Amino acid sequence: DAHDLFTRTFNPAFFQRDSTVQSRQRQMASQVLSEFAQKHNSPRLATLAYKVKLDAFERVKKAIDDMVAQLLQEKEAEIKHKDFCVDEFNTNQLQTEKKEREKEDLMAKIEDLEGTIKALTEAIDNLKAEIAEMQVQLKRAGEDREKQNKEFQMTVADQRETQKLLQAALKVLKDFYDKQGAFVQKKQEPAGPPPPAGFEAYKKSGASGGVMSLLQQIISDAKAMEAEAIRSEEDAQKAYEDFVKETNASVEAKSKDIVNKSEEKAVAEGDLVQAKEAKEGVMLELEQLSNYNAELHQSCDFVLKNFDLRQTARDEEVEALRQAKAILSGAKFEEFLQG
Numbered sequence: 001d002a003h004d005l006f007t008r009t010f011n012p013a014f015f016q017r018d019s020t021v022q023s024r025q026r027q028m029a030s031q032v033l034s035e036f037a038q039k040h041n042s043p044r045l046a047t048l049a050y051k052v053k054l055d056a057f058e059r060v061k062k063a064i065d066d067m068v069a070q071l072l073q074e075k076e077a078e079i080k081h082k083d084f085c086v087d088e089f090n091t092n093q094l095q096t097e098k099k100e101r102e103k104e105d106l107m108a109k110i111e112d113l114e115g116t117i118k119a120l121t122e123a124i125d126n127l128k129a130e131i132a133e134m135q136v137q138l139k140r141a142g143e144d145r146e147k148q149n150k151e152f153q154m155t156v157a158d159q160r161e162t163q164k165l166l167q168a169a170l171k172v173l174k175d176f177y178d179k180q181g182a183f184v185q186k187k188q189e190p191a192g193p194p195p196p197a198g199f200e201a202y203k204k205s206g207a208s209g210g211v212m213s214l215l216q217q218i219i220s221d222a223k224a225m226e227a228e229a230i231r232s233e234e235d236a237q238k239a240y241e242d243f244v245k246e247t248n249a250s251v252e253a254k255s256k257d258i259v260n261k262s263e264e265k266a267v268a269e270g271d272l273v274q275a276k277e278a279k280e281g282v283m284l285e286l287e288q289l290s291n292y293n294a295e296l297h298q299s300c301d302f303v304l305k306n307f308d309l310r311q312t313a314r315d316e317e318v319e320a321l322r323q324a325k326a327i328l329s330g331a332k333f334e335e336f337l338q339g
C-alpha cells in the first residue's frame with residue numbers, strides 16, 4: 001500500500017498531467033481577465049492576468065477574492081455616493097428656492113419700508129412747514145390786532161375828547177344865550193303894543209338853536225362813532241381770539257401728528273435695518289448654497305453621469321474575476337474549454 005501511495009504521489013506521469021491541467025487553467029483564467037482588461041481598459045485586471053500565469057494558485061485566488069471584495073465595496077460606496085449626491089442636489093435646490101423667495105420678500109419689504117419712510121418724512125416736513133406758517137400767521141395776526149387796538153384806543157379817545165369839548169362848548173353857549181336873553185328882556189322898553197306871546201322867545205331860539213343843535217348833533221355822532229368803534233373792537237378781538245384758539249388747536253393737532261408719524265418712522269427705520277440685515281444674511285446663505293452646489297458638481301457630476309456605465313462595468317469585472325477563480329478552481333473546466 002505504501003508503495004502504491006508513493007507511486008501515485010511521485011508518479012512522473014501524474015505530475016505531467018497535473019501540470020498540463022494547471023497550465024490550461026492559468027491560460028484560460030488569464031485569457032478571461034486579459035479580455036476584460038482590454039475591453040474595459042482595466043490596468044489592475046491586466047496586472048492580475050499576468051500574475052495568474054506566474055503566482056501560486058492560492059495566492060492568485062486570494063488576490064481575486066480581495067479584488068472582488070474591493071470592487072463590491074467600491075460599488076456600495078458609489079451607490080451611497082450617488083444617493084448622497086441626489087439627496088444633496090435636491091436639498092440644495094429646495095433651500096436655494098426657499099432663500100430666493102425670502103430674498104424677494106425682503107427686497108419687497110425693504111422697498112415698501114423705504115417708501116413708507118419717505119412718505120412719513122415728507123408728511124412730517126409738511127406738517128412742520130404748516131406749523132411754521134401758522135405761527136407766522138399768529139404773529140402777524142397779533143401784530144395786526146395790536147395795531148388795530150391802538151387805532152381803536154386813539155379813535156375812542158378822540159371821540160371822547162371831542163364829546164368832552166363839545167359838551168363844554170355847548171354848556172358855554174347855553175349859558176351865554178341864557179344870559180343874553182335875560183339881559184335883552186330887561187333893557188328893552190316896550191314901544192307900542194307888546195309883541196305877541198312867544199315872539200321874543202322864538203327870536204332867541206332862532207339865534208341860538210341852530211348852533212346848539214349842530215353841536216348836539218356832532219356830540220351824538222361822536223357817541224355813535226365811539227359805540228361803533230367799541231363794537232368793531234369787540235368783534236375784531238373776538239375774531240382774533242377765535243383765530244388764535246383755532247390756530248393753536250391746529251398746531252397742537254399737527255404737533256401730535258408729527259409725534260405719531262415720527263414714532264411710525266422710527267419703527268419703520270428699525271424694521272428697515274432688520275430687513276436689510278436679514279437680506280444680507282440670506283444673500284450670504286445663497287452664496288454658501290451656490291458654492292456648495294459647485295462643490296457638489298465637482299464631486300458628483302462624473303458619478304451621476306457615468307453611474308450606470310460604471311456599475312455595469314464593475315459587475316462585469318466581478319463576474320470576470322469569479323470566472324477566473326472558478327477556472328483556477330477547476331469548476332466546470334470542460335465548459336470553459338468547449339467555450
